[in-house]
Amino acid sequence: MTPQEMLEQMIDNAWIDFNExxxxxxxxxxxxxxxxxxxxxxxxxxxxxxxxxxxxxNKVYVPKVDIFEGE
Numbered sequence: 001m002t003p004q005e006m007l008e009q010m011i012d013n014a015w016i017d018f019n020e021x022x023x024x025x026x027x028x029x030x031x032x033x034x035x036x037x038x039x040x041x042x043x044x045x046x047x048x049x050x051x052x053x054x055x056x057x058n059k060v061y062v063p064k065v066d067i068f069e070g071e
Contacts, residue, residue, distance in 0.1 A: 012064050014046035019068040
């Protein structure tokens with residue numbers, strides 16, 4: 001696996017983690033502040049990895065997973 005493929009996999013995994021946390025937050029009616037903080041952290045991590053990919057490879061990586069948008 002190349003470093004580029006590894007970073008792509010890390011981005012996909014980060015968005016999967018974000019999706020799981022965001023869905024849990026929505027199911028709990030957004031009542032838990034800690035879950036909200038976890039979601040914000042997961043989103044920042046995924047976006048940070050995406051930005052690093054953009055800077056290193058000079059192109060945008062489109063995740064292979066759908067990003068949870070909520071209702």
